[in-house]
Amino acid sequence: MSSIDTNKTKENESVSKVLVTGGAGYIGCHLIRILLERGCKVRVLDSFLFDQHSLDNLKDNPNLEIMVGDIRHMEELASSLEGVSSVIHLAGIVGDPACNLEKQVTLSINYEATRLLVDLCKYNNIKRLVFASTCSVYGARGEEILTEESPISPISLYAETKIRSEEILLKAANENSLEPVIVRFATVYGLSRRMRFDLVLNILTAKAVHEKKIRIYGGVQWRPLIHAKDAAAALMLCLEASGDVVCGEIFNAGSNQENYRIKDLEKIFVKLFPRINIEHVPPMNDERSYNVSFDKITSVLGFTPQETAKRGVKELKDSLLKGNFADYLADKYYNVKYLYK
Known part of the structure; x- marks a missing residue:
């Protein structure tokens, strides 16, 4: 970190x-x-x-x-x-x-x-x-x-x-x-002892491991990742x-280098999951898109994130392949599902 x-x-x-x-x-x-x-x-x-x-x-x-x-x-x-x-x-x-x-x-x-x-x-x-x-x-x-x-x-x-x-x-x-x-x-994104799979990079990784396919909704929208x-x-x-x-x-x-269009995350998954099936579908009801500058926290506080999206996907992939979070669709990993109960 x-x-x-x-x-x-x-x-x-x-x-x-x-x-x-x-x-x-x-x-x-x-x-x-x-x-x-x-x-x-x-x-x-x-x-x-x-x-x-x-x-x-x-x-x-x-x-x-x-x-x-x-x-x-x-x-x-x-x-x-x-x-x-x-x-x-x-x-x-x-x-x-x-x-x-x-x-x-x-x-x-x-x-x-x-x-x-x-x-x-x-x-x-x-x-x-x-x-x-x-x-x-x-x-x-x-x-x-x-x-x-x-x-x-x-x-x-x-x-x-x-x-x-x-x-x-x-x-x-x-x-x-x-x-x-x-x-x-x-x-x-990333591993945590209070794990969540209702976050974009985490759920894409879980689906890549367990289903061998992922869906990219829209793709042009920007998301910075940390x-x-x-x-x-x-x-x-x-x-x-x-x-x-x-x-x-x-x-x-966050990091200026970790601003991604959702479609650009595809490159990470193709590299780490060579046989993955990627489906492109129209965007869901989520208009959010923000390309963010992190210059201030870097210059004022010297903040430099140590992790990258690619390493985070690899880390989570390895954990899932070891049998952790086998039931990744369980309610406890999704805030809305758990609260709805």
Whole structure:
């Protein structure tokens, strides 16, 4: 993952005890391991809808505290902030299909709980609050190269809740010493202890392994990609950086070299699966397309992702061929299927 100064965390008081909401999730379980490796004391607040399996081998770590709770409940959220110096906010309903199941529930979790968290952070004099957002806030933008200064144009409820949450955080910058930082992730992929197959690169790889064929829907739409491990590393850098550098800032997290048209992913699969059958079909009801610049996070924080889409597909292919995730269509690997239950 991205290079991180191992001495910074020990020297930086703001990261000595960290609350991670949603710490058992797809990115969170990578992040928890980085924090513990850096010697941080970590508290996880998670509702564990997908059980605690992703943190099983960490439960005996004396620097890890696990709290089962709901970020919408003031008492539980307030309790989780006791003695904490910084927060990384990952908890939420992720993805367009899952968010569309129940609009009011999505708003309460993805937006109203964020507002509550910001208020409680200010009340408790929390110094750093890092918020996980998404590049899908840019919407359907064609060939335009998008920076953090580009106009936002959400076309989904998921993106709308992220934008509304971002607005709350930016307004709170420097209130009661709070230093909010926003990280807009590229489309995430790769192995995780809380595995997901409702992500484009992951599901294509699973189908390539098990069905020997994949479908490319449309193909001209742009998607920037980032491995879950690199996403966690980006969060860590935002946590460690000086407040003068990151307070009130937005960072797109990804790599300029990992912006792909969906059809260009075909080259990766042809190379790794020489006998694969690729079917091209009309696009589904997903207009999102965003070609994103990641110059800012590279120049300001020195972020350089260590993984590539090709290596990520190879890694996942090898895992699947070893018999892992044999039932890759199981509900637990798909946010919308599991929540619908």
